[in-house]
Amino acid sequence: MKQNKAFSELPVADSSKNYTFFENVWDVVRQIPKGRVTTYGAIANYLGLKSSARMVGYAMNACFHVRPKVPAQRVVNRNGMLSGKAHFATPTLMEELLQKEGIMVESDKILNFEKVFWDPAIELA
DNA sequence: AGTATGACTCATT
DNA sequence: AAATGAGCCATAC
Numbered sequence: 206m207k208q209n210k211a212f213s214e215l216p217v218a219d220s221s222k223n224y225t226f227f228e229n230v231w232d233v234v235r236q237i238p239k240g241r242v243t244t245y246g247a248i249a250n251y252l253g254l255k256s257s258a259r260m261v262g263y264a265m266n267a268c269f270h271v272r273p274k275v276p277a278q279r280v281v282n283r284n285g286m287l288s289g290k291a292h293f294a295t296p297t298l299m300e301e302l303l304q305k306e307g308i309m310v311e312s313d314k315i316l317n318f319e320k321v322f323w324d325p326a327i328e329l330a
Numbered sequence: 331a332g333t334a335t336g337a338c339t340c341a342t343t
Numbered sequence: 344a345a346a347t348g349a350g351c352c353a354t355a356c
Contacts, residue, residue, distance in 0.1 A: 244338085244339095245337070245338050245339085246338065246339060246340095249338080249339090255339095256338090256339075256340080257338085258337095258338035258339055259336060259337085259338045259339085260336095260338090261337080261338075262336070262337035262338060263336070263337075264337090265337050266336085266337060277337080280337075281337090282337080282338065282339085283338075283339065287337090288337050288338080289337030290337085291337080292337055293337095299337095
């Protein structure tokens with residue numbers, strides 16, 4: 206039995222608009238500390254849309270032209286793999302950004318993933 | 331307006 | 344253990 210909050214049940218600043226989900230995602234992502242990462246699913250779960258990890262990815266896809274900037278490189282899939290690297294300006298940008306923040310990446314995968322994993326449901330509790 | 335698709339994840343073969 | 348199906352719901356066509 207999955208208990209997903211309906212989209213309409215989310216805290217909305219403007220109920221006539223539906224972009225709130227993206228805004229919430231970006232808000233969470235911006236709070237990820239430097240040198241830490243989280244997953245699409247963790248963010249979805251934190252926002253009460255447990256099964257909507259895909260939408261988080263979608264929000265990332267739309268975040269590049271958003272200000273203030275969203276550190277999208279700190280969001281990976283549940284295996285710690287850089288599933289979104291292909292969507293950055295260059296195929297290596299995501300990896301470079303992460304390594305610049307002290308995260309080790311090898312073969313498109315984050316090393317010590319458990320160690321650097323940052324769960325908003327816990328950290329922002 | 332209906333269908334297809336996706337930076338995902340989980341349950342079921 | 345690997346493959347498949349099913350949810351998720353905003354966009355694109």
